Amino acid sequence: MEKPLRSKTDSFIIFYFTLILGIIFAFWILSRGLILSYSDAIYRLSIARSIIDSLEPGLVNIGGIWPPLPQIVMLIFVWNDFLFYSGLAGTIPSLIIFSFSCVLIYKFAYEMFEDKKLSLLSLSIYAANINILYFSSVPMSEIYSSLFLVSSTYYFYKWTIDNKISSLILAGFSVMLGTFVRYDLWPLLLFFVLLIITKFTIIDSKIDFSIKNFIKNLRLNYHKIEGVIIFYAIPAIFGISGWIFYSWIILGDPLYFLNSVYAAGHLDIASSGLVNLPTKYNLSRSILIYSSAVIYMVGPIFLLSIVIFIYMLRRLDMKTLSIFILFTPFIFYIFSLYAGNGTIRVPNFFPYGKWNIRYGLIMLPFVALTIPNIFMIITSKIKKKIIFIIFGILLINYSFLIFDFQPIEDQNAPSIKNLAREINRNYDGGKILVASKIIPWEVMYYSHIPYKEYIILNNNPIWNESINFPSNHSKWILDIELNELERNYLIEDFGKFSEIEAKSYYVKYNIQTINYGKIKLLKIKELNRS
Amino acid sequence: MKVKKDALFIPEKYSAKNNISVRTIGLLLLILFSILLGIWLLFGINPIIIFIGLTTIYYLFSLLFKLYLVSNSKNSDILKISEKDIKDINNKKLPHYSILIPLYREKEIVKQLLAEIKNMDWPKDKLDVKILLEEDDKDTIGYIKNEKLPNYFDIIIVPNSYPKTKPKALNVGMMRIKGKYVTIYDAEDMPEKDQLKKAYLSFQKLPKDYICIQAKLNYYNKDQNWLTKLFTSEYATWFDFYLPGLMSKNYPIPLGGTSNHFKADILKKIGAWDSYNVTEDCDLGMRIHRLGYKIAIMDSTTWEEANSEIDNWIRQRSRWIKGYIQTFIVHMRNPRRTLKEFGLENFIVFLFFVGASPVTPILNLFFWILTIVWFLTHASFIQYLFPPMIFYPALFSLYFGNFIIIYLSMVGCINREFYNIIKWSLLSPVYWLLMAFAAIKASWQMIVNPHFWEKTKHGLYLWKNH
Secondary structure (H helix, E strand, O other): OOOHHHHHHHHHHHHHHHHHHHHHHHHHHHHOOOOOOOHHHHHHHHHHHHHHOOOOOOHHHHOOOOOOHHHHHHOOOOOOHHHHHHOHHHHHHHHHHHHHHHHHHHHHHHHHHOOHHHHHHHHHHHHOOHHHHHHOOOOOOHHHHHHHHHHHHHHHHHHHHHOOHHHHHHHHHHHHHHHOOOHHHOOHHHHHHHHHHHHHHOHHHOOOOOHHHHHHHHHHOHHHHHHHHHHHHHHHHHHHHHHHHHHHHHHOOOOHHHHOOOOHHHHHHHHHOOOOOOOOOOHHHHHHHHHHHHHHHHOOHHHHHHHHHHHHOOOOOHHHHHHHHHHHHHHHHHHHHHHOOOOOOOOOOOOOOOOOHHHHHHHHHHHHHHOOHHHHHOOOHHHHHHHHHHHHHHHHHHHHHHHHOOOOOOOOHHHHHHHHHHHHHHOOOOOEEEOOOOOOHHHHHHHOOOHHHEEOOOOOOHHHHHHHOHHHOOOEEEEEOOOHHHHHHHOOOOOOOOHHHHHHHHHHEEEEEEEEOOEEEEEEEEEOOO | OOOOOOOOOOOHHHOOOOOOOHHHHHHHHHHHHHHHHHHHHHHOOOHHHHHHHHHHHHHHHHHHHHHHHHHHHOOOOOEOOOHHHHHOOOHHHOOOEEEEEEEOOOOOOHHHHHHHHHOOOOOHHHEEEEEEEEOOOHHHHHHHHOOOOOOOEEEEEEOOOOOOOHHHHHHHHHOOOOOOEEEEOOOOOEEOOOHHHHHHHHHHHOOOOEEEEEEEEEEOOOOOOHHHHHHHHHHHHHHHHHHHHHHHOOOOOOOOOOOEEEEHHHHHHOOOOOOOOOOHHHHHHHHHHHOOOEEEEEEEEEEEOOOOOHHHHHHHHHHHHHHHHHHHHHHOOOHHHHHHHHOHHHHHHHHHHHHOOOHHHHHHHHHHHHHHHHHHHOOHHHHHHOOHHHHHHHHHHHHHHHHHHHHHHHHHHHHOOOHHHHHHHHHHHHHHHHHHHHHHHHHHHHHHOOOOOOOOOOOHHHHHHO
16 A cells, blocks of 8 residues: 655646646647637636726626636736737636646545556546646636536545544535536535535444434434534535625625526527527436537546446445545536526537537546546456556547547637727727627627726616717717527516617717627717707 | 732733823824824825725734634644653652632632542642632632641632732732642633643643643533533634644733643742733733743643623623733833834734734624615715725625634634534624623723723533532
8 A cells, every 4th residue: 555655746746747738738729729719718808807907997897697716816817918818817727727636636546546556547537638628728617617526525535534624624615616616516515415414324334224323323423413514514605605695795686697687597598599408308318418518528438437436336435425426517417407407519419519518527527536446346467457558548549639629619709800800990999888788798808999998787877878878978889789599588688778779879879880790880970969 | 028918029010000091092092083184184085994994904914814823723832742641750750739729709619629629630749729718708718618628728818908800819829839830720610630740741841931831721511502602612713723823933822811830930030910900811921922931832621611691701701801901001001112022023913912802893893883784774975985995805804704713613613523513603793792792891991990800700500500
C-alpha cells in the first residue's frame, strides 16, 4: 500500500502539467476562433463586463438567471479590452479551475485506490478528454460544475475516512459554491443528505440492510445524524437562499430565475424550436437521449463505466456511494428530460442536433473514477496488462479526436458578427436604446461599442422611459423582431413592447432605418412634429 | 505586608478605580462630532455615510480576523498532555499548588466544588486551598465552617469594604497563598480531575515567559434550555478556536474568569488583579501581555454552569461588557505607551477584542433596525445612506458575515461533538440581540455605577435538578 507522502508534490506537478496542457489547447482553440462558439460564452462575458461597463455599473447587472460565480470570477479580467473581446477573460479562470479539478480527480482516485498508476489513469481519462479541454478553454460554466461536483464528493469521501471537521467543511462549501454555478447542482445536497443517513444507519453498522437495524441506528445516532446533516447542508442552503435573497433585494422577485422571461425553461423551449418535447413523459427516450449525450461528450467508455459501477454496487461501501454521487447528475438530467423541464438534442436521434449536448460532460468525473475499479476487480497481472493496453488505445484514440474536433457553433454567429460590424460602421455616438426585453449581448459584444452606450432592460427606469420617449435619452434604437415561436412563448411575458409597437416610432419620429433582417437599427433624426 | 482596604496592588493609573468622567466622554463626543461636521462642510460627504462606511470596513475586518484566528487555532501549541505523562510524574517532587475559591452567597452550590477539589489529582499535603468569604455573607461562612474541611483548606474572611468585587477577594487571598502555582475556581466549577497536573506539566514544557495557562471552559448544563445551548456554542468557539488562534500568533489573550493557572511569584510581582475592574480576567490578560509575558491555552476543561435565565444572563453579560469597557479605558489612558508595549499588531488585536467588543452588539442592533425598516418601508433615506460603494460590502457583510459567524459557532459545537446543539446555533441572532441589551445596560452602568459587581445567580440548574 502506497502512502500519500508526496501528495503535495504530486498535486503541484499535476496542477502545472494540466495547466500547461490546458494552455496549449486553449491556444489551439483560440487560433481556430472557437473560444466564443457558444453564444452563452458571450453572454457570460458580457454580464461580467456590464458590472463595470454599463449605463449603471454595479453588481445589480449580474442578473438573476444564471447563478453568479463564473461571471464574478471573470470579473477579474473583463475590464481589459483585449482579454474581453478575445474571450480570454473567461478562458484564464476556466484553465485554472480545470487544473484544480484535475488535482482533485487525482487525489480522489488516490484516496480510493491508494495506487499512483490507477490515480494517473483516472486523471488521464479526465484530462485527456477533448470536450473537457474545450470547456476549460472557454467562458462557460461546465468546468466549474465539474470542479465542484468532484470537490464536494472528494471531501465528503475524505471526511468518511479521516473524520476531520475540515474535510466536512470543505465538502459543504464545495456544494455551496456549486449552487452558485449551476442549478443542476442544487439537487446534490439532497443526495449527500441521504448519504449521511445511509452512512450512520447502514454502512457504519457492517452494512446491515434490515429495517430493524436501520431504525435502531437512526434512534441511536439521531443527534449525530441531525447535527452532521445541518452542519454539512447549511452552507449549501445558505448558498441557495442567498441567491433567492439577492433576487428579492436586487431584482424584486425572490424566484426571478424561475419567473423571468429568461428562465431556462422558457428559453430552452423557445430557442430549441420544439413545442412538443419528445422526451417528455417518455422515460426510455429520456435515458436514450441523455446516454447518447454522455457518450458523445465522454466517449464509449461511459458504457463500460456503467457496467463496472453496477458490479461495484454488489458491495455497498462509502467508495461505491461516493461514486454514486458522481452518477447523480445522470438521474437529474433524465428526470429533467422526462419532466419536460429542458431539452437535449443528439445527432443520432430525432430531433437531430447538438442542442445542450454539452450537459453530458458532467458525467466525466464519474467515468474517470469508476473505470480504474476494474483493476480492483481483476487481479491477474496479465489481464491487467491487456486491459491497460486496451485503455491506452481507447484513450489515445479518443484524445486524437482533437484533429476532427468541431464544437457546436451558433448558426447565427457569422450574420451577427456582420450585423454588429455594420452597426459599428454606422454608429456616430449617442445612446442606443435596445427596444426589447431581450438583451442582444452578441450584437453588443461584436459591435465593440462600450456597453455604457446601450440602454437595456437592466437600466430601469431609464429604459422604461426611453421605450415611451426614445429621444429623451437615445439617438439610436435597436429594434429586435421576434420569430413566431419566440412570440408564442415569450410575448406575454415581454409585455407591451413588440415589433408592432416599434412601428409607432416610424410615425413619431423621422427615422433612418438600417435593416438587418431580424434586427433593425433605427436612427432618430428628429421628432416628427406633424 | 499590610493589605490596603481595597486590596489594590497596582498603581492607580493601571486600575479602573478612576472612571472616565462624564465630562471627558462629552469632550470626546464633541471632538468626534466636530470632525464629522468638518468633513461634511469641507467635502460635502454626509457623516452618517462615513460612519456606515467605516462600520462596514470594521465588520469585514472582524469577519476576516475571526476566520484567520480559527484557521490558525489548530496550529497553536495547545498543550496536549498524555495520560502517560501524568502517570510519570513523581508526586514527591511536586511543588505546592494554591487554589483560590472566591464565594459570595453561594453555599448551595459550593458543595460540588469542594467535592471536586478533594478529588483532584494532586498530593493533598501540597495542596493549599483558600476559600475567600465576604465578611457580610454570614450564611456561607456558617455553612463552610460546619463543613469539616480537611486541613489543606483555609478560610479567609474578606473585609467588607469598597469595592465589593471578586478581584478584591482574590487579591486578599493572594497574600496568604503558599503555592508555587495558583489557580482560581468559581463556586459552580467542575474542573477535570487532572487539571492541576496538566497545568504543572505545561509550565515545565513552556518557555519561562509563559506565566499563565488558561484551561478551556465549557458547560455541564448545556442541554438545560435554548439559552444554555447558545451559551455553550459561544464558549465552544471562544475557548476552542478564538483563544487558541490568539495564542498561536502570540496575541494578547483576554483570560476567562476561572481556571487560569499562574506562576504565583510573577503574579504577585505584576500586582495580581485590579480590584476595581469587574472583568479583572480580561484586564490581567492584557497587562500580562504588555509586560512581556505570555499566556497559553491548555487542553483541559473546567465545566461550569451556563446561565439559564435571561435576566440573570443579561446581568452577567452586562458586567463582562462593562469590564471590557473599563479595561479599554485603563489601557488607553496612555495610548502611545500601550502601543509601544503591545506593538502595532497586538495593539490592533487589543482594539478589536477589547475596544470593539462592547460596541459591536449595539452597532448590530442599529443595523438590524435599519434593515427591518428598509424591508418594511423601502425608505429612500436608507438607500441614500448606502451608496453602491458601501451597499455591496454591507450586503455581503449582512448576509455572508452573519452566516460565517453562525457557522463558526456550529464548528465549535461539532468540534466538541455537541451534535444536538448544532441546530441551535441558527438562533445565534437572538442571542446577539440579548448581547445588544446587555451592552446598552453595561454602557449605562459604566456611567452611573462603574464598580458595581452584578452578581450572577448560580445553582439554577442544580436547584431544578433537585
